[in-house]
Amino acid sequence: MSIEVFWDELNILEIEKRDNLFISVVNIENLLLAKETGFPTFLLKQISVVSDELPGIVRDRIACIRGRLKFKDNCTEEELEENIFNYINTTGCRRPTDKFSINIQVN
Amino acid sequence: MNQDIENYRKDGFIDLNSYISDNLSVLTYPYYIDGYEDKNFWLKVKKEGEEKYVYVKPKENVYLNGEYNLYSELLYEELLKQAGVNTVHLDVGKYDGEYATLSENILKDYSYNQFIINGNELLECKRYNTSDEEYSIEDIIGAVHDYCASEYIDKDVENKCVKDIEKACIADIFALSTDRRANDFDFIVGNDENDEAVIELAPLSHNTYCLGSNFDTDEIYDMLEDDDMLADRVNLCYFDAGVPEDRREYEYPYWEDTLYYLVDKDEENLDFARSCANNMNIDEAIKNVEKRIDSKIPYEYKEFVRVIWDNRLQNICECLGLDYLKIMDNKYYQKELEEVECQ
Numbered sequence: 001m002s003i004e005v006f007w008d009e010l011n012i013l014e015i016e017k018r019d020n021l022f023i024s025v026v027n028i029e030n031l032l033l034a035k036e037t038g039f040p041t042f043l044l045k046q047i048s049v050v051s052d053e054l055p056g057i058v059r060d061r062i063a064c065i066r067g068r069l070k071f072k073d074n075c076t077e078e079e080l081e082e083n084i085f086n087y088i089n090t091t092g093c094r095r096p097t098d099k100f101s102i103n104i105q106v107n
Numbered sequence: 108m109n110q111d112i113e114n115y116r117k118d119g120f121i122d123l124n125s126y127i128s129d130n131l132s133v134l135t136y137p138y139y140i141d142g143y144e145d146k147n148f149w150l151k152v153k154k155e156g157e158e159k160y161v162y163v164k165p166k167e168n169v170y171l172n173g174e175y176n177l178y179s180e181l182l183y184e185e186l187l188k189q190a191g192v193n194t195v196h197l198d199v200g201k202y203d204g205e206y207a208t209l210s211e212n213i214l215k216d217y218s219y220n221q222f223i224i225n226g227n228e229l230l231e232c233k234r235y236n237t238s239d240e241e242y243s244i245e246d247i248i249g250a251v252h253d254y255c256a257s258e259y260i261d262k263d264v265e266n267k268c269v270k271d272i273e274k275a276c277i278a279d280i281f282a283l284s285t286d287r288r289a290n291d292f293d294f295i296v297g298n299d300e301n302d303e304a305v306i307e308l309a310p311l312s313h314n315t316y317c318l319g320s321n322f323d324t325d326e327i328y329d330m331l332e333d334d335d336m337l338a339d340r341v342n343l344c345y346f347d348a349g350v351p352e353d354r355r356e357y358e359y360p361y362w363e364d365t366l367y368y369l370v371d372k373d374e375e376n377l378d379f380a381r382s383c384a385n386n387m388n389i390d391e392a393i394k395n396v397e398k399r400i401d402s403k404i405p406y407e408y409k410e411f412v413r414v415i416w417d418n419r420l421q422n423i424c425e426c427l428g429l430d431y432l433k434i435m436d437n438k439y440y441q442k443e444l445e446e447v448e449c450q
Contacts, residue, residue, distance in 0.1 A: 038220030038298035042257040045232045056231045096149055096160035096212050097223040099297075 005102040006092070007034040013044070022051050038070065038100075040079055061093040061102060112152040112161075119401040121206060124161065126152070131438035150209075160212040162312075165202045175327075177206040178396065178404045179320035182412065183282050185392035187311060190383045192278050193271070195312040199400055213293070221299075223309055226292035229254055242289045244276060244348040244365060251294075251306065258304040268294070271308035273369050276348050278382050279317070280362045281387055283419055286316035287347045319408075319415045327411050341418045364421050366426055377427070384429055388438055389416040 005013040010030040016023045024047050035041060047055040051071055069099070075083060092101030115126045127150070149166045180197060198209040199222055214221060224354065229250040230242060250271050257266040279287050291313035297307045319327065321344070324337075330337040332421040347362020350368045370377040389412060397403055424431040 038222075038296075038302075040254065040258050040296055040303070040304065042232050042254050043224070043228065045257070056228065060228070097293075098216050099222040100219070 001107060003054075004105075005058060006101045006103065007039050008037070008099055010034045011035050012039070013047070013055075013057075015058065020052060024049055024051070031077055048097060057100065058102060061100070062088060110153065112154050119199065120206070121198065121209065123150070123200045123202040123209075124213050138279075154211075156379045161198075161209045162212070163200070163202060163207050163209050164206040164315075165205050174206060174405070175324075176315065176320040177208065178408060179316075179318040179412070180208055180314050181396045181399065182389070182392045183284075183314045183317050185395045186282055186387045186389070187278055188257075189387050189391065190274075190278050190281075190379075192274055193308070193310040194314075195310045210312055210355070213295070215313065221295055221297035221305070223293050224296055226250070226289035227292070228290075229294065230289050243347070243360075244272075244353040244368065245351055246286055247289060247292060247348065248272060254296075254306060258306075260304050260306055264305055264307070268306050269374075270375065271375050273373070274379050275308065275311055276346075276365060277369055277376060278383060278387075279348070280346060280366050281383050281419065281423065282314075283319060283344050283362075283415060284314065284317040284346065285321045285339065285344050286313070291347075318412050324407075327407060331407070331411055331414065337414060338418055341415045342422060363422075363426060366423065370427065380423070380427055381429065384420060384424060384427070384434055385437065389413055390442070 001051070003017075004011050004014040007016070007030075010033055011027055012031050014025045014027065014035050016025070026044065031039070031041070031044075043057060047057070053079040085106065088104045089100055092103065094101040112121060112131060115122045115129075115263065130153075147162065150161050150163050150203045152161055161211055166174070169434060177199065181199070184194050184197055195210040200207045200209050213223065226242075226247050230246060233253050251272070252265065253267055254260070255284075275292070276287070293309035293312060295307050295309050306450075319341075322330070322340070326340075330340060344362065345359045346362040346365055347360060348365060349355060350364045354368075355361060355364055366380070370380055379434055393404060393409055393412070420434075421431050423429075424434065
């Protein structure tokens with residue numbers, strides 16, 4: 001599974017899940033472009049290159065989707081997972097006050 | 108084309124279910140922070156001829172008392188205005204038969220590269236050994252200082268942001284706020300029109316538990332009958348943004364510790380606390396809210412709010428060395444003066 005984090009249209013971070021590890025890679029060129037348009041690099045300071053949990057920037061955005069979709073659709077675990085992926089890729093988990101969006105791909 | 112949301116106002120409240128079912132282009136986004144608030148959502152609406160996003164907080168997911176919570180949020184908005192603290196303007200609606208508050212997106216101008224992060228995100232970046240609920244006021248202010256140092260933000264902008272946090276906390280203490288977690292502080296960050304990095308405290312918008320709305324109806328009736336019980340319970344309302352643990356009087360964050368910490372830190376904070384004591388007027392706030400929603404706040408809650416407000420004000424006056432009776436006399440005198448002027 002891989003997750004891309006966008007700042008507007010710029011892909012600034014890719015997270016690859018291998019076994020139980022989350023490996024984060026910063027796209028330096030895009031990060032520098034994003035910085036010019038107001039992206040605070042401070043927000044990436046909490047991200048470990050290799051970690052056993054998702055970076056907060058992603059985790060916080062998808063945390064309650066699970067509960068919400070389950071509540072809404074009352075679906076099975078498999079359906080729920082598919083719904084979550086669809087939901088993330090359709091909306092990008094982007095709020096009206098946010099500039100981050102998230103894309104998720106299952107390998 | 109969506110219809111204007113104002114067309115759906117009935118008896119002062121916007122009928123959100125009818126609006127959503129009649130306007131198919133409406134989009135909703137879940138709020139993402141935590142499971143407790145996952146019934147809150149964003150709604151794209153047409154208002155005054157423009158498309159806007161509004162944030163809807165149905166009161167069904169409020170811990171104890173949804174109806175009182177609606178009034179407490181509206182009253183606190185009025186009190187914050189009286190104190191000169193920046194706050195979001197709340198509208199009222201009904202969703203699935205429950206009361207709901209609606210607030211417009213704080214970000215009005217998208218031409219600049221600005222967005223909102225909350226205090227918890229700042230704390231996470233700094234890797235403070237703390238959580239959303241167990242943080243101290245020094246943690247959040249420290250995180251703002253670190254953010255400013257990292258983004259080369261102007262000292263004046265930084266100081267204003269810190270000062271706004273401190274003032275918000277003082278106002279919270281007056282209003283017996285028991286829910287100012289780190290993620291309840293929103294910050295507008297990014298670049299301004301001159302491409303300079305900025306940070307400012309966004310208008311206060313997460314004012315869910317204040318003015319006694321954390322008590323249930325039975326407790327409220329009991330407290331109204333027992334002055335001692337009321338005084339104890341009101342005094343023991345904890346305040347999330349406490350001082351660091353080693354400086355706490357009790358195990359939990361206590362409002363008095365935070366108030367002393369803030370007023371000792373800076374003369375400006377002391378002046379602000381004094382101005383809150385003099386300018387915040389609960390009767391005026393009640394009058395304005397009843398006018399806004401075009402109906403009466405339930406009598407028992409109104410009485411309860413008046414009593415707990417006075418109780419907290421007396422305690423704060425004691426802490427700050429202010430003359431409570433003189434403050435009340437001034438307020439009474441001003442009210443009489445306004446009435447005479449009206450006649």
